[in-house]
Amino acid sequence: MSIMNRILLLALFFFFAAMSPTMAMADGKNVQFVHQGLQLNANLTMASGKSLKDGAVLITHGTLAHNGMQIIAAMQKELAGHGLNSLAISLGYGLSNRTGMYECQTPHRHIYTDALDEIGVWVAWLKTQGVSKLALMGHSRGGAQTAWFAAERFDPIISKVVLLAPMVWSESAMKEQYRNRFGKELSEPLAKARKMKPAEMMTAGFLACPDAQVSAGSFLSYYASEPRFDTPALLASIKAPVLVIAADNDQLIKGLPERVKPLADGKKVSLTVISDADHFFNNFAAEDAAEAAAKFLKD
Template identity: 45%
Template sequence: MLKILLNTSSLFLLLTALPLSAQEVTLAHETLNHKILTLNAEMKLAENSQLSDGVMLITHGTLAHNKMEVISTFQNLLADAGINTLAINLSLGINNRHGMYDCKVPHQHKHTDAIEEINAWLSWLQQQGAGNITLMGHSRGGNQTAWFSDSHPDQLIKAQILLAPATWSEKAEQDNYQTSYGKSLSTLLSDAQRAQPNTWMEHVDFIYCADSRVKADSFVDYYQANPKFNTPYLLKQTTIPTLVISGSEDKTVSDLPEMMTNVSNPLVQHIEIEGADHYFRDLYADEAVESIIEFLDNQE
């Protein structure tokens, strides 16, 4: 269910009147449990461009937001290259959320919520008359983007760009949790799976947030063993032209280049930017955008 909060004609006037300036847009989204949340996103149109010329929908990483440096940098560089972008802010269960997620706020969001929110924004763009739509995601957002594409093959997506997308293996997840928190993930996961979905788990270490309050079904959704958390797994059968960009100095998804060697799909390209870390800072972002432009030009 979508409720558009901006009149369509007003939106076009707003966005075309101020070239190269970012404007926040919102929509009302009904969640799977029938809660209405206001979602927000940052729209940036290139000079002398409009939505009908096409747009790239960008999803940020874990517990982050759409104005973090890596997202803002890519929006600006893409606008300079003539590409319109919509950088969405995942709600993480919070109405009209802005900024980083505060770990003091109880967690009742799910990794898979992003799939429905990407779909909501895609539908919104289509209602606004957007032309070719490309998807982009960074880190966990890259995995969620690929997961969306995998679960919505009927959607008309021109291509997807995955910046340092998340990788996963059950052993690595368990080892990382043990290293970070000195606790057994499998024990906590078993507890969460046995609990009623809406049960609150107290003093639980969750993602990057220590000593948190977390819904049992949220804990299960983020930590249950599922190969779809591993982005290269999703790309083996994708039918969407895909560019994966990794950084040689990325310590967050350091195994991404190795895992990509297992993807034998002619629609998937992988490039590694020498010297770039997980956030493609400074000139590494320029290099990434040059690769993106070349990739998209080849899809024409």
């Protein structure tokens, strides 16, 4: 075979590979949107042969994470395989064009409910793209924020809600977790933050970050007592059917199945517990979770 023929065959190979639906589903398309002066990013993954008029799933990640983390990427890939389009967003956390994990050394000025605002922005964007049927999905804290959005900022195009290992909350548990993680009482930085102006910066243990530079307003938004942090308490207020997917070996969100089971009637609220799964649904657990989500969304 001549060199020119080899070059031609290679060119044809890469052309058809680029056109392959499987590759398109795996890679997705980066979408950007400017909100309050910040460039927000999202990954749009289309199922083969589908358009946005066929609907979409809007996915929100967990604490200080991003839309490329394994659980989110696995969900998008598996959902596409089941014929479902998805848009996985990266929360801005007050930064423009944010990618990757939020680094602890970066000052924190973001507010807990910023996530609800950004979910709303992307819901509105999807509507402009022709989406008339939308499911919401969120993982971990992103699941809790998704539930809060669905409970209080519901849009009629939202048909169903899927919550992956969403956060549960109680004031006593939050205090205990803070003490165990940072070796001090939560009451100390809370009292300090309450005496400061919201934009003033302080040094404190914050989320996963020891000795973080965090604004008083940001700290209070995550640590002041707020019953709406508790996902199970929001489920009754969500107008669309909800599926809660729990991991049976979740070491971060404990007690979720026990909290949700009494609420699960199989109609308004459903519960699925994935065996041999940790909080991030690693390995085959992500496929099992995605299959459960896809079945719920397509029923």
